[in-house]
Amino acid sequence: MNELWKYRELIWNLTQVNLKVRYQNTSLGFLWSILSPLLLALVLFFVFRYMYHQEVNFAAYLLVGLMSWRFFSVSTTSAVYSVVGKASLVTKVYIPREILVLSNSLANLISSLLEFIIIIPLLFIVTGHLPLTIFLFPVVFLVYFWFAYGVSLCLGAFFVYYRDVNQIWEVLVNMLFFLSPVVYPMVSISDKVMPFYLLNPLTAFIVIFRDLMIYGAMPSAYNIIVAVFFTVAAFFFGRFIFQRLQRRFAEEI
């Protein structure tokens, strides 16, 4: 951690590079980042609006669900390439390699926060009010960030050794999408499966975000425990794996 602090300017520079390169030469730039989930939300809203009418405010439900989901899926799938994609920074110069994953995650954090800032007025329009609990959102999102970062460390390191991690992760992310309440309401889950369903950390995070941004409710202790437990586990496991595997990065890449 101490060493990362010494390299803070490099971390910030690489984060900026990630953001600049992503939106460079696109005519709409950052707008794409917000446009694609909004269009998806729009389609899903019109398709499922009658099926899921029991959800009081389905539009708001979808917006928060999709945006929360998007941060996890985009930041982890891009993290797979974060080390291999910057091979020369591994083989030709010494920098703490964790920086490569961290700067990728930070770039995603920034664009995701901007996306959330944009959907807040939309939430106000569709629900007619904004709960005070929304001020707790940044705190939870920071925890969510560390969770995704832990997962990203594993993915970035494994991909150096195993080049089909990207394919495997793509499948897993798709499965997780349907195992988490991103689009459908949770009442559609049967009571039998529910205990297992609730063990999914993404479910916990998404439910907490909806509590804070739509319903004005404090998150349940159970969800907090699941979210924090998986965050701590992912972060320490991720760092452990990364530290072990990075020793041979320069030879394997």
Place this chain on the structure above:
Amino acid sequence: MNSIVVTDLSKRFRIPHQKKSTVFQNVIGLISRQMDYEEFWVLKDINFEIKSGETLGLIGRNGSGKSTLLKVLARVMYPDSGAIDIKGKVASFLELGVGFQPELSAAENVYIYASIMGMSRKQTAKIYDSIFDFADLKRFENMKLKNFSSGMYLRLAFSTAIQAEADVLLIDEVLAVADEAFQAKCIAKINDYKKLGKTVIFVSHTLDWVKALCTRTMLLEASRIISIGESEKVIKQYLDLLA
């Protein structure tokens, strides 16, 4: 005072019989349980010391372990055994322009590259003008790097890297592609650093440069040090080896 002390350093590479790079192939490999790689020592029992302010030449045939030694010293690779003790900050020139972004301007790239070399934004701002003066590229500071010729690219990279503050410089054959005028300028710059008391390890196949720059030279052959001493003698030995 010693600036670099290397004791009993060894490094081995794994040469896979058949490169397994996917999870699937590895699972198959686990089941069939074959020994799937050979081991090969790239560096074996390397011992040497460099005094602070000394410039050491490093010569040897292709594949003798020069670049690997430099990489291990630069902390890019981990040694399998032995210890390295380096005093002060290390700047490595294993390749120039590491982390350059073709889509960004020369000015932006200088800041990024300098931060990779361990410089802060403040420090870079101070030397910013001298970087562009040395590279003779002042007119192009706002041009995107993708429009640079390879010579311009190299000049910009070298100027940035050489001005990064460091106590130890590790330089691998990076000047080969530059034109003669710029090469001469770089050699002069390295000489200046010598006078400032910085420690330099210089890898090159251009033996005249080694002779001119280095008081001592080390000859590597087949992963081991065969001789280390006065440059003239070691170079002669190397030429005999080649003949």
